[in-house]
Amino acid sequence: MMEFFNQGGYGGYVWGAFGMTFGLLLIEILQLRGSRRATLIRIGRLLRLRAPRQAAAASSRRQGTSGTQP
């Protein structure tokens, strides 16, 4: 086991290379997830700001129809 991590004394170089590679890929994945979430929230907020009246009209219409249903 120690032998594996030691890599013949070159462990620093080998793990430095592999660690940076997969570390950065992991950071990219997390960054992509975060930016997707942030974009969804931002656009959702923007849409609600832009069309509060439409949304209100739509929701009252929905409530109205459900009220008349037997």
Next chain:
Amino acid sequence: MMTTNWFKFASPAAFYPIAGRLIPWFGRIAAALVLIGLFWGFFLTANQLGGSNPQKEYYRIIFVHVPSAWMSMWLYLVLAGWSAIGLVFNTRLSFMMAKAAAPTGALFTFLALWTGALWGRPSWGTYWDWDPRLTSELLLFFLYIGYMALHSAIDDTRRADRAAALLAIVGLVMVPVIFLSINCPDPNQCAALHQRSDPGSIHLSILIPMLTMTFGLWAYSFAAVFARLRTIILTRESDSAWVRDVIAKEATV
């Protein structure tokens, strides 16, 4: 004969759900191939390579170094290719593809330089040298950075797309330069330096994990670029009705 109208997929609204369905598959393929490549590269290979002046364990860096370097050049071809298609056909999605590919390409360019430095120190005795290939790879990194900086420096999206696309196409000269930049006429004289490699001369136990890792990182690039593309599409199309539906649906999940 049946003809497919490829321009149908050029609509951001049509490609958004397709990309969304493809991402998990590319992610799974990437994870599987990378794990196989790592296992093979670390456990089924010899600890030393070569005869009189062998490469010791540090040669294993080849399993991330070469795939990263290939992906850095390939993604630049993707970036410049979509830029050219965008300029010729004026298709919005092409520019978005180009923009989505750039950060992942820059990442792999950095990794090629980083892993190369960590390989160069034990085998050449130095982290860095103004070797033609190292230098041209560094310039490729600056080109990626330049593309992203130029794009974000121009406020108008359409103008940013076109200006950055032009830079990407001009920068295309770097890819053949990297490919041809070898300062070693006789491989026997400089075995440790970059040389024209003949795939037939590489031992299969090295070649197979190297190619497996390359395909794994390629699949990863698809997933990462598509994920970034989807965010770009949503941002740019936020005024359209279909995005409103997407937001309404995703917000409830």
